[in-house]
Amino acid sequence: MSSVLEIRPLTRVEGHGSIKVFFAGTKVEKVSLSLYESPRFFEALLKGKSYAEVPEIICRICSLCSTEWEFRRLLCPHCGEEDKEKIPIYTAQQFPYIRLEACDTCHTYMKAVDLTKNGLAVPEVDELASLALDLWASEKGYTKLQLNLLGW
Numbered sequence: 001m002s003s004v005l006e007i008r009p010l011t012r013v014e015g016h017g018s019i020k021v022f023f024a025g026t027k028v029e030k031v032s033l034s035l036y037e038s039p040r041f042f043e044a045l046l047k048g049k050s051y052a053e054v055p056e057i058i059c060r061i062c063s064l065c066s067t068e069w070e071f072r073r074l075l076c077p078h079c080g081e082e083d084k085e086k087i088p089i090y091t092a093q094q095f096p097y098i099r100l101e102a103c104d105t106c107h108t109y110m111k112a113v114d115l116t117k118n119g120l121a122v123p124e125v126d127e128l129a130s131l132a133l134d135l136w137a138s139e140k141g142y143t144k145l146q147l148n149l150l151g152w
Contacts, residue, residue, distance in 0.1 A: 002029070076103035077110070078145050090137070095130045097121055102142050109142040124149070 005021040022030040074084050081087060081103050090100040097118035102109040111133065113123040127148050134144060134152050144152070 076106060076108070078108045079103060079106035081105040090133075092130075092133060092136075095126070095133065098126060098130050098133060100133055100137055100142075102137070107142050108145045109137050110145045128152075 002025075003023045005023065007019040007021075018034050020032045020034070021028060022032075074087060075082055076087060083105075086104040088102050088104065090102060091098070097114045099112045099114060100109050101112055111127055111130065113121050113126050115121055115123075118126075128150060131152060137144070
């Protein structure tokens, strides 16, 4: 008889994580570690990795519901555009850790709070505090892909 012991959540881990221990009777068959949020300074973890491995190493957090999801940066989540020339990134001096990731094909954008640049940022709060970026994007003809808690 096989069974699985899952230890979740892990504490003292940057983000969320769990350990799964797979048993065959009383013998341990396999142990796996899963980290659901990217740790700060994850760039070092990406050195030497294939681009196909990156989504499993890093993730995004929804500012509306705090759901973590894996999605690669160079792909528009709305229309699927993959041409990097049509997927610009905009930043502002006031918020160097917040990016507007836009798509010039479908004219949508989403806001990204980069915790590697500001580890003290709170995505839900900083998303709201940077409303000026949303106003700028609207003036440029972009529509926000997912509205925040205030409906912006």
